[in-house]
Amino acid sequence: xxHHSQLDVVTIGEAMAMFIAQQTGDLAAAERFIKRIAGxxxxxxxxxxxxxxxxxxxxxxxxxxxxxxxxxxxxxENVDHRCVTTDPxxxxxxQLKARVDDGSDPEVEYFRKGSAASHLSPEDFNPDYFGxxxxxxxxxxxxxxxxxxxxxxxxxxxxxxxxxxxxxFDPNLRPVLWRSETEMxxxxxxxxxxxxxxxxxxxxxxILTGYRQPEAIADFYLDKGVKAVVIKTxxxxxxxxxxxxxxxxxxxxxxxxxxxxxxxGDGFAVGLISALLEGKTLPQAILRGNKIxxxxxxxxxxxxxxxxxxxxxxx
Numbered sequence: 001x002x003h004h005s006q007l008d009v010v011t012i013g014e015a016m017a018m019f020i021a022q023q024t025g026d027l028a029a030a031e032r033f034i035k036r037i038a039g040x041x042x043x044x045x046x047x048x049x050x051x052x053x054x055x056x057x058x059x060x061x062x063x064x065x066x067x068x069x070x071x072x073x074x075x076x077e078n079v080d081h082r083c084v085t086t087d088p089x090x091x092x093x094x095q096l097k098a099r100v101d102d103g104s105d106p107e108v109e110y111f112r113k114g115s116a117a118s119h120l121s122p123e124d125f126n127p128d129y130f131g132x133x134x135x136x137x138x139x140x141x142x143x144x145x146x147x148x149x150x151x152x153x154x155x156x157x158x159x160x161x162x163x164x165x166x167x168x169f170d171p172n173l174r175p176v177l178w179r180s181e182t183e184m185x186x187x188x189x190x191x192x193x194x195x196x197x198x199x200x201x202x203x204x205x206x207i208l209t210g211y212r213q214p215e216a217i218a219d220f221y222l223d224k225g226v227k228a229v230v231i232k233t234x235x236x237x238x239x240x241x242x243x244x245x246x247x248x249x250x251x252x253x254x255x256x257x258x259x260x261x262x263x264x265g266d267g268f269a270v271g272l273i274s275a276l277l278e279g280k281t282l283p284q285a286i287l288r289g290n291k292i293x294x295x296x297x298x299x300x301x302x303x304x305x306x307x308x309x310x311x312x313x314x315x
Contacts, residue, residue: 007080007133008053008277012124012153013041013142014117015059015073016110017066017094018302027098027107037073038095038302040141040172040266046077047270047292047306053277056080056133058124060116066092067116083129090116103258103297121148122155135277136160137269138195139170140188144177150187157194166276169195170269171204181207189224196227197276199269205231214239215247230286232268232293238286250286253294267296267306271315288315 018038021030045057057079061067063086070092074081093112100106112118120142130136136156143150160167169192178184185208192198192208198221200208205217218229218241228242237252271289276282292307292315299305 005132006054007056007129009045009048009135009137009273010056010058010130010133011041011045011137011139012058012120012149012156013039013045013139014093014112014115014120014145015039015042015061015070016112016115017069017092018097019094020097021099024099024101027096027109030096030098033096035069036302036304037070038097040139040170041137042079043263043266043303043306044137044139044170044269044273045079046303047267048274049078050306050308051270051274051312052309053274054080056083056129058083058120058126058129060085060087060090060120060124062086062090062092062116063088064092066094083124083126085116085124087116087119090114090119092116097262101259103261105261108262115145117142118145118149120145120152122152124152125155125159127159130156130160131163133160134165135273136165136167137170137273138167138191139172140184140191141172141174141177143187143191144174144184150191153191157191161194166197167195168197168199168269168273170199170265171201171208172265173204173207192221192226193224197272198226198229199232199265199272200229201232201265202234215241218247228282230272230282230289232265237290238268240282240286242282246282248283250283250290253287253291255294255298258297259299261297263296263302263305264293266302267292267294270306288312291315 019033093115271292275285
């Protein structure tokens with residue numbers, strides 16, 4: 001086994017090439033696109049790396065131009081990709097994204113079924129590599145890709161928890177990728193039980209727990225042994241509760257111009273995880289999460305708005 005240098009965070013996910021339309025309106029009418037990289041866990045990895053953390057991202061890409069593009073972007077963003085496998089049997093997925101400039105949700109079409117990343121499995125777990133990290137970040141997107149990808153996340157969560165590492169979990173619901181909403185609820189709630197910090201949006205919390213009140217959503221997970229639950233409440237900021245019973249609201253960072261809401265939750269995770277790993281308090285971490293989320297929604301790309309340490313300022 002090779003010895004791996006220390007990582008702050010490791011995460012698992014799928015990268016897709018993303019083509020963003022350059023004119024607003026129906027995707028069918030769009031003629032010019034700009035190529036970017038997309039993927040929830042990848043956004044988090046890039047955001048953390050920009051803040052100076054050592055981040056590893058585990059995945060599979062196809063032996064194709066999109067796969068090479070992914071590896072080039074990872075290198076450019078200083079994300080460790082020693083455990084990204086180029087799988088010659090399957091393709092790298094891609095997506096088309098409509099352009100919006102009014103803050104509405106952009107139309108997105110995915111071409112990812114049977115992608116290389118959907119063939120992730122527990123075989124992709126390198127114990128030395130994961131063991132070199134102090135924190136594991138998981139999201140419900142990688143969990144939804146396939147049964148084997150879900151099995152990898154479960155195995156990684158069990159292993160990291162057994163080693164006393166911290167774990168964060170963003171449900172990041174993608175109902176269309178699951179066989180049923182019931183299965184999605186069961187599997188993601190089971191995964192959440194391994195986590196120290198669970199980060200659902202308000203609507204996601206309702207779908208997963210059946211409760212509408214933030215405190216009831218938080219208690220659902222705290223009762224399962226989670227240490228802190230942070231519920232993203234959009235323009236109201238975020239609501240949190242800890243296993244010690246501390247709770248409160250952290251006000252949002254307001255912006256004048258919302259361009260594209262995609263990536264806001266990933267930006268929030270970047271802020272929260274980075275701050276907690278630096279030893280900041282939970283309210284301080286949530287404020288940083290709100291700040292980075294506010295930066296993410298002012299640009300059209302998924303990770304373009306994620307700041308460097310210098311650009312983050314005092315947060």
